Amino acid sequence: MRYLPLSETNRRDMLAQIGVSSVDELFRDLPKKALAAASFNLPNTMSEIEVERALGVMAAKNMNCAAAPAFLGCGNYRHHTPASLDYIIQRGEFLTAYTPYQPEIAQGTLQAIFEFQTQVALITGMEVANASMYDGATACAEAVAMACRVTKRSHALVSGRVHPHYRDVTQTQMKFLDVEVECLAPDPYAVEDLIGRITPDLACVVVQTPGFFGHLTDYTTLGEACHKAGVLLVVCVTEPVSLGLVKSPGEMGADIVVGEGQSLAGPMTFGGPGVGLFATREKFLRQMPGRLCGETTDEDGRRGWVLTLSTREQHIRREKATSNICTNSGLIALAFSVHMTLLGDAGFQRLAELNHATACQLADKLEAVKGVKLVPSAFFNEFTLALPKPAAEVVEALAKKGVLGGVPASRFYPTYPELANLLIVAATETNSADDQIKFVKALTEVLS
Amino acid sequence: MTRPTTASGHKGLQFEQNLIFEQNTPGATAVDLPPVPVAKQRLGEVKRHTPVGLPGMSEPEVVRHYTRLSQKNYSIDSGFYPLGSCTMKHNPRLNEKMARLPGFAEIHPFQPVSTAQGAMELIDTCAHWLLELTGMSAVAMSPAAGAHGEFCGLMCIHAAHDANGQAQRKVIIVPESAHGTNPATAALCGYTVESIPANADGRVDIAVLRAKLAEHGDTVAAVMITNPNTCGLFERECIEIADAVHAAGAFFYMDGANFNAIVGRLRIADLGVDAMHINLHKTFSTPHGGGGPGAGPTVLSAKLAPFAPVPMVVKSGEGYTVEEHAGFGVAKQALGRMKGYHGQFGVFVRALSYMMSMGADGLKQASGDAVLNANYLMARLSAELTPAFAGPCMHECVFDDRFLKGTGVTTLDIAKALIDEGFHPPTIYFPLVVHGALLIEPTETESKQALDQFVTSMLSLARKAKEGRAAEFQAAPQLSPRRRLDETKAARRPILRWTPPASDKAQQAAE
Numbered sequence: 002m003r004y005l006p007l008s009e010t011n012r013r014d015m016l017a018q019i020g021v022s023s024v025d026e027l028f029r030d031l032p033k034k035a036l037a038a039a040s041f042n043l044p045n046t047m048s049e050i051e052v053e054r055a056l057g058v059m060a061a062k063n064m065n066c067a068a069a070p071a072f073l074g075c076g077n078y079r080h081h082t083p084a085s086l087d088y089i090i091q092r093g094e095f096l097t098a099y100t101p102y103q104p105e106i107a108q109g110t111l112q113a114i115f116e117f118q119t120q121v122a123l124i125t126g127m128e129v130a131n132a133s134m135y136d137g138a139t140a141c142a143e144a145v146a147m148a149c150r151v152t153k154r155s156h157a158l159v160s161g162r163v164h165p166h167y168r169d170v171t172q173t174q175m176k177f178l179d180v181e182v183e184c185l186a187p188d189p190y191a192v193e194d195l196i197g198r199i200t201p202d203l204a205c206v207v208v209q210t211p212g213f214f215g216h217l218t219d220y221t222t223l224g225e226a227c228h229k230a231g232v233l234l235v236v237c238v239t240e241p242v243s244l245g246l247v248k249s250p251g252e253m254g255a256d257i258v259v260g261e262g263q264s265l266a267g268p269m270t271f272g273g274p275g276v277g278l279f280a281t282r283e284k285f286l287r288q289m290p291g292r293l294c295g296e297t298t299d300e301d302g303r304r305g306w307v308l309t310l311s312t313r314e315q316h317i318r319r320e321k322a323t324s325n326i327c328t329n330s331g332l333i334a335l336a337f338s339v340h341m342t343l344l345g346d347a348g349f350q351r352l353a354e355l356n357h358a359t360a361c362q363l364a365d366k367l368e369a370v371k372g373v374k375l376v377p378s379a380f381f382n383e384f385t386l387a388l389p390k391p392a393a394e395v396v397e398a399l400a401k402k403g404v405l406g407g408v409p410a411s412r413f414y415p416t417y418p419e420l421a422n423l424l425i426v427a428a429t430e431t432n433s434a435d436d437q438i439k440f441v442k443a444l445t446e447v448l449s
Numbered sequence: 450m451t452r453p454t455t456a457s458g459h460k461g462l463q464f465e466q467n468l469i470f471e472q473n474t475p476g477a478t479a480v481d482l483p484p485v486p487v488a489k490q491r492l493g494e495v496k497r498h499t500p501v502g503l504p505g506m507s508e509p510e511v512v513r514h515y516t517r518l519s520q521k522n523y524s525i526d527s528g529f530y531p532l533g534s535c536t537m538k539h540n541p542r543l544n545e546k547m548a549r550l551p552g553f554a555e556i557h558p559f560q561p562v563s564t565a566q567g568a569m570e571l572i573d574t575c576a577h578w579l580l581e582l583t584g585m586s587a588v589a590m591s592p593a594a595g596a597h598g599e600f601c602g603l604m605c606i607h608a609a610h611d612a613n614g615q616a617q618r619k620v621i622i623v624p625e626s627a628h629g630t631n632p633a634t635a636a637l638c639g640y641t642v643e644s645i646p647a648n649a650d651g652r653v654d655i656a657v658l659r660a661k662l663a664e665h666g667d668t669v670a671a672v673m674i675t676n677p678n679t680c681g682l683f684e685r686e687c688i689e690i691a692d693a694v695h696a697a698g699a700f701f702y703m704d705g706a707n708f709n710a711i712v713g714r715l716r717i718a719d720l721g722v723d724a725m726h727i728n729l730h731k732t733f734s735t736p737h738g739g740g741g742p743g744a745g746p747t748v749l750s751a752k753l754a755p756f757a758p759v760p761m762v763v764k765s766g767e768g769y770t771v772e773e774h775a776g777f778g779v780a781k782q783a784l785g786r787m788k789g790y791h792g793q794f795g796v797f798v799r800a801l802s803y804m805m806s807m808g809a810d811g812l813k814q815a816s817g818d819a820v821l822n823a824n825y826l827m828a829r830l831s832a833e834l835t836p837a838f839a840g841p842c843m844h845e846c847v848f849d850d851r852f853l854k855g856t857g858v859t860t861l862d863i864a865k866a867l868i869d870e871g872f873h874p875p876t877i878y879f880p881l882v883v884h885g886a887l888l889i890e891p892t893e894t895e896s897k898q899a900l901d902q903f904v905t906s907m908l909s910l911a912r913k914a915k916e917g918r919a920a921e922f923q924a925a926p927q928l929s930p931r932r933r934l935d936e937t938k939a940a941r942r943p944i945l946r947w948t949p950p951a952s953d954k955a956q957q958a959a960e
Contacts, residue, residue, distance in 0.1 A: 060552025272790025
C-alpha cells in the first residue's frame with residue numbers, strides 16, 4: 002500500500018521493542034464480540050490508475066459548466082480563477098498544515114488570515130471580520146445567534162428575499178433554543194414592509210443584497226429604523242463580487258455582515274466546500290463566533306500574529322462558548338484572500354463591472370424573447386425571469402439542448418405554485434457572447 | 450556563537466515579509482480582464498462611490514508574497530506532525546487531482562439533477578463506504594466538520610426524544626476528558642451538561658456513569674463518549690456503557706474524532722452506538738488546510754435515521770434523485786437543513802479517492818500501523834518520560850509532566866524546544882485530566898526512521914531538562930521564523946486588521 006511506509010521487518014522490530022507478539026495484541030481492549038462480528042463488503046486496495054479510472058467515469062456522467070453555456074447562480078457562481086491561485090493554495094505548507102496553534106511555526110497561515118480578515122472588513126464596510134465560518138448559510142445562523150446574545154432578545158425576522166438555504170439553516174440551528182425565527186414569504190414582486198414589522202422584542206432583521214431574486218436594494222433606511230429600536234441589521238451577501246460595484250452593507254448601516262466567499266475562492270464543486278464570511282462592528286467583538294487572528298510581537302520585539310480572544314471559543318469556554326465551531330474553512334479563506342490580492346482595487350472593480358455589463362447584455366436579449374418578463378429593475382449579475390410556463394420543465398428542456406439555463410424558483414419553493422414560472426438566471430465574466438446567443442436561441446425554441 | 454544581523458532582516462532562506470497592504474502600488478492589478486462591454490447599467494440607487502481600499506500588486510509580487518508566507522509554516526509535507534487528536538497523516542495528491550476533474554469541480558449545486566447523476570453517485574458511494582465501515586443504518590452527509598456532525602447527531606437525538614414524547618430529556622452526560630466541542634454542542638441544543646470523571650486507568654468509570662444515569666433518571670437525553678478516548682485508550686466496557694445508556698432510555702453518541710484507530714477492524718454498530726460523526730479530514734486523509742475545510746458526516750442508528758437533515762440522495766431504479774426539503778418524501782421527519790447545498794462535496798471526492806485507494810484491507814493495515822507506531826513511541830519514550838496510563842494505547846499516547854518535576858521546565862517549554870529540533874510539538878495540556886499532558890499521535894504514514902529521529906530528540910530534551918538546563922528551554926524556540934509570541938498583549942489590545950498608518954490618514958484628510 003503506497004501510503005504506508007512500515008516494512009514487515011520494521012513491524013517485527015517494533016513489536017519486539019513494545020514486547021508483544023502481534024499487532025492484534027495491541028487491540029486487546031476491543032470487545033471480542035465486535036471484532037468477531039466485523040465483516041466489510043468493500044473492495045481491497047486499488048492502484049492510482051484504477052482509482053482515476055473509476056472516479057473519472059463518475060465525473061464524466063455530470064454535465065460540467067466549463068463545457069456548456071451555464072447561467073446558474075443562487076448563491077454559487079462560476080468565475081474565472083487566475084492560474085496562480087490554485088498553485089498557491091496547493092503549496093503543501095498551506096494545504097497540509099493544521100490550525101495555527103503553534104504560532105512560531107505557523108506565521109504564514111496566521112499572516113494570511115490577518116490579511117483575509119482585513120480584506121473581508123474592507124469589502125463589507127465593517128470594522129472586524131473573523132477567520133471564516135463553514136459557509137454563508139451557517140454564518141447567517143451564527144449571526145442570528147450572536148444578535149440574540151448582543152440584544153438579549155430572542156426573535157429574528159428574516160426577509161423573504163434571503164437565500165432559502167440561509168433561512169432553512171438558521172431555522173434548523175435555532176430549532177431547540179428559545180429563539181423565534183420569523184420568515185417572510187418569498188415575493189419577488191412586492192416590496193416587503195420590514196420597517197413596519199420592527200417590534201421592541203426583535204433581536205435582528207436579516208436581509209440580503211443582492212436579494213435571492215436578484216434585486217438591489219438600499220437598506221440604509223431600514224438600518225436607521227432598526228437602530229432606533231435597538232435591533233441589529235444582519236446583511237447577507239451571497240455574491241461578494243457585487244461589492245466591487247455596489248454600496249457596502251457597512252455603508253447601509255449593517256451590524257453584522259455574513260456571506261459566502263465561494264464565488265471568489267475557486268470552483269463551485271457542487272456547492273461545497275465554500276467559506277463563510279463573518280464581519281461586524283468592533284463593539285460586538287466579544288460576542289463573535291469563530292477564530293480571530295491578532296497582531297502582537299515576539300520576544301525579540303518583531304511583529305507577528307497569533308490566534309486571539311480564544312476565551313470566546315469551545316476549547317476554553319466549553320458549554321459557555323459563543324459557538325461550537327472548531328475546524329472552519331481555512332484553505333478556502335486563503336483562496337478567497339489570494340484572489341482579492343491578485344485583483345486589488347482596480348481588478349475587483351473591473352471584475353464587478355464586467356459581470357454587471359454581461360448580465361445587462363443578457364437581460365436585454367432575454368427580455369426580447371416572446372413571453373419572457375424581467376422581474377427586478379435593478380440587479381447586479383443575476384435576475385429573475387417570469388416565463389410563460391413552469392421553469393422546471395424549461396430548464397430540463399434547455400439541458401437537453403446542452404444549455405444550463407438558470408435555476409427554477411420551484412426548486413426552493415415547492416409549496417408556492419405562484420412562483421412556478423420563475424427562472425433565476427446569473428451571468429458572469431465566464432459567459433461569452435457566443436454562450437449568450439446559444440442560451441437565447443435555445444430558450445426561444447423551448448418557449449415557442 | 451551569536452548569529453549575524455542583516456540589513457534586510459532576512460536570514461538566508463527565512464524572509465521577512467510585509468503585509469500586502471504595505472506593498473500597495475495604487476491602481477496595479479495582477480488580473481488582466483477583457484474589456485467591459487458597453488451596456489446600460491441597471492444598478493439603481495446602490496452604486497458604490499468610494500473605493501474599497503484593496504492594495505494593488507502584480508502577479509510576480511503576489512506569487513512571491515504567498516510563497517514566502519508558506520515557507521513560514523510547518524506542514525505534514527515538510528515534517529513529523531504528531532499533534533495528538535488531530536490525525537496529521539499524509540495527504541495524497543491523487544485526492545487533489547480527483548477533486549479537480551472538471552466533472553466534479555465545475556458542477557453547480559442547482560443544475561438539473563438529471564445532469565448531475567455522477568455527483569449523486571459519488572455522494573451515494575461515499576455514504577456506502579461509511580455505512581459499511583460502521584455497520585450503521587443511515588448517514589447524514591451534510592455536516593461540515595466534526596463539531597457540526599456532533600450538532601447533527603445531538604439534534605437527531607433531540608428530535609427523536611421529542612417524537613417519542615420524551616421532551617423532558619435535557620441532560621447530556623460527558624466525560625471530563627471530552628473535547629470542548631462536546632459541551633459546546635450540547636449547549637446549542639438547549640441541553641445542560643453533566644461531567645463524569647475518568648477512573649485511574651483513564652477510562653469511564655461505569656459505576657459512576659450508572660450512578661449519574663440513576664441520579665438524572667428520565668431527564669438524560671444522551672451520553673457522549675469519545676472512543677478511543679482522548680487519553681488514547683479504548684473504552685473496554687463500551688458495550689456495557691451502551692446497554693446502561695439504553696436501559697435509561699437515553700441515546701449513545703460516540704464522538705468519532707478517533708475513528709482512525711479502529712477503522713476496518715470493527716463496526717461501531719456492534720458497540721451499540723446510536724450516532725457518530727466521522728471527521729473525513731482525519732480518518733480519510735483530506736487536507737487540514739491550515740484550519741479546514743473538513744467534513745463531518747454523521748452515521749445514525751435505525752431509531753435516529755428518520756430525523757437526519759436534508760439533503761438526502763435517493764437511489765431510484767436506474768438513477769438518483771435528491772430530497773432537498775424537510776417534510777417531504779424520504780425526509781418526512783427530517784429535522785431540517787444544516788448546511789447550504791449538498792454538503793462538503795469536494796471533501797467527499799477526496800475521501801472516496803482515499804478509501805478506494807486503501808480498500809478494506811489497506812484501511813485495516815492503516816489502523817494497525819497507526820496503533821503500532823503509537824505504542825512504539827510509548828515504549829521508547831518511556832525510557833525518560835512518564836506515561837500517564839498503562840498501555841497498550843491506541844493511535845496516540847499521552848505523557849504527563851512528572852518527568853519534569855523539579856526541573857523548572859514545563860510541558861510548554863518542551864513543546865517550544867521541539868520546534869528548534871525540527872518537529873511540530875504534540876498536543877499539549879490536553880486532555881485536561883492529565884497534568885501537563887503531551888498527547889502524541891504519530892499516524893500510520895510515518896516511517897520507523899522518522900519515529901526514531903523524534904525519539905532521539907525527545908529523549909535528549911528530557912535528559913537536558915533533568916540536567917538542570919531550564920534556561921535553554923525557556924529561551925526556545927530560537928531557530929523558528931518567530932520566537933515566543935506575546936499572547937497576552939494580543940488579547941489585551943486586539944489588533945485584528947490592518948489600518949492605514951496615521952500619517953496616511955492625515956494626508957487623506959488634507960486632500
